[in-house]
Each structure stands twice: as structure tokens, then as C-alpha cells.
Amino acid sequence: MWSYEELEAVAQRLRDHAEVREVAAVRNSDGLRYILIEPDGFSFGPALRDLVLDQVEPHNGTNVVAIVGSIPTDPDGTINRENCVAIAEALERTPIGLFRYEPPADQTEVALVELLLEMLPYQRISMTDNLPMLGADSLVIVELSAVLSERFGVQVGAIELFEVRDLRGLAARLAASMALQG
Structure with a gap:
């Protein structure tokens, strides 16, 4: 009811x-x-x-x-x-x-959200958000691609970032890529 x-x-x-x-x-x-x-x-x-x-x-x-x-x-x-x-x-x-609002649940998600909070004007970012929803334009996406490579040691292209369904999926992808390298 x-x-x-x-x-x-x-x-x-x-x-x-x-x-x-x-x-x-x-x-x-x-x-x-x-x-x-x-x-x-x-x-x-x-x-x-x-x-x-x-x-x-x-x-x-x-x-x-x-x-x-x-x-x-x-x-x-x-x-x-x-x-x-x-x-x-x-x-x-x-x-x-x-x-x-769905908070980060693991270390990769926490690290991703902390990075995005440095780049975007929000107080909290939900794991169900996606980058276009957060207002990330092409310049932010290109910068994010470079920073992800630097901080996480994985390559994620700008086009791929626009296509991720939500941040939880992006964090899972980052974690899988890091596991393959590590």
C-alpha cells in the first residue's frame, strides 16, 4: 500500500x-x-x-x-x-x-568515487550513477581516462567511459583489469 x-x-x-x-x-x-x-x-x-x-x-x-x-x-x-x-x-x-544513493561497497568502488569527487562538484556519488548523468562532458571524460590509467594502472578509453551503464560496472571492470595485470 x-x-x-x-x-x-x-x-x-x-x-x-x-x-x-x-x-x-x-x-x-x-x-x-x-x-x-x-x-x-x-x-x-x-x-x-x-x-x-x-x-x-x-x-x-x-x-x-x-x-x-x-x-x-x-x-x-x-x-x-x-x-x-x-x-x-x-x-x-x-x-x-x-x-x-548507493554507497561504494569495496576498495575499488571507494577509490573510484573519491577520484570522481575530486573532479566533479558533488558531495556524494552513487554507484548507480553513470558519467553522463553526473554531467561529465567530453573534457572530463578524457581527463578521467588519463587519471584512471595513472591511478589504477589500466587503460580505459574515453568512448568506453561514456558507454558504462553505471559506476559499479566501471569499478568491476577496473578491478578485473587490475587482477589480470597483477
């Missing part, structure tokens, strides 16, 4: 940011909370995830930030709870625009 959840002061703090127009929250039967964000302007999903996770407790992986076109409201301007639930249910089936 899905249910609408009041965020009260957290929602107001989020609305106080220029990047957020409106916010709502819905929880599924597994306890996963979908925080629906209607952005104001253009912001990368991971940047909005950082913004939300800085305001929302707990940080234990039960929060998913969902970037939506608009938060449905009733004629009186109040958030339409039933439509928010419907949006979250649809997002769970087709997870486009969902940004969940």
Missing part, C-alpha cells in the same frame, strides 16, 4: 532552494520513500539528490529522489496526494528520473 507522507519543515527548506519549485513524498509498502522534486530550472539529478539528502533523514538508502515535470495540485493549490502516489507508482515501474 502506497501512502502520501508529509515532509513539513523539510519540504519548506527544500522549497527555499532556487533549484526546487515544489516537493512531495510518497512511501511504498516496502518502506522506500520517493521524494518527488519539481525542479525550477535545470539541475542534474545527482545535484538535486545531494540537496534532498542533506535535508532528509535518514540517509540509510530508504530515500529515492524522483525528478518530475510537475507536482500535481488541486484548484486550491494544495498538493494532490492521490496523483502523487500515482506518479510514484509509475516511476517504480519505469525508473526514469530516479536518483537513489
Whole structure:
């Protein structure tokens, strides 16, 4: 059973940011909370995830930030709870625009995330992110390719970096390449 959840002061703090127009929250039967964000302007999903996770407790992986076109409201301007639930249910089936934080789980993942945090303007990077999602342009990708070679001792071409599905897959590839060399 899905249910609408009041965020009260957290929602107001989020609305106080220029990047957020409106916010709502819905929880599924597994306890996963979908925080629906209607952005104001253009912001990368991971940047909005950082913004939300800085305001929302707990940080234990039960929060998913969902970037939506608009938060449905009733004629009186109040958030339409039933439509928010419907949006979250649809997002769970087709997870486009969902940004969940999944921390690194091993040494290679930790080293990769630390490297990316040096290069990109984020506070946290999820292992489910990919480089284009993080806003890494071709210059960053070329630089990353060189730094991966230097730090990990493996060659990963820029084209390959654009094609990796997520950072967990990239870390696994790096670990496998290092094992073959070592």
C-alpha cells in the first residue's frame, strides 16, 4: 500500500532552494520513500539528490529522489496526494528520473568515487550513477581516462567511459583489469 507522507519543515527548506519549485513524498509498502522534486530550472539529478539528502533523514538508502515535470495540485493549490502516489507508482515501474544513493561497497568502488569527487562538484556519488548523468562532458571524460590509467594502472578509453551503464560496472571492470595485470 502506497501512502502520501508529509515532509513539513523539510519540504519548506527544500522549497527555499532556487533549484526546487515544489516537493512531495510518497512511501511504498516496502518502506522506500520517493521524494518527488519539481525542479525550477535545470539541475542534474545527482545535484538535486545531494540537496534532498542533506535535508532528509535518514540517509540509510530508504530515500529515492524522483525528478518530475510537475507536482500535481488541486484548484486550491494544495498538493494532490492521490496523483502523487500515482506518479510514484509509475516511476517504480519505469525508473526514469530516479536518483537513489548507493554507497561504494569495496576498495575499488571507494577509490573510484573519491577520484570522481575530486573532479566533479558533488558531495556524494552513487554507484548507480553513470558519467553522463553526473554531467561529465567530453573534457572530463578524457581527463578521467588519463587519471584512471595513472591511478589504477589500466587503460580505459574515453568512448568506453561514456558507454558504462553505471559506476559499479566501471569499478568491476577496473578491478578485473587490475587482477589480470597483477
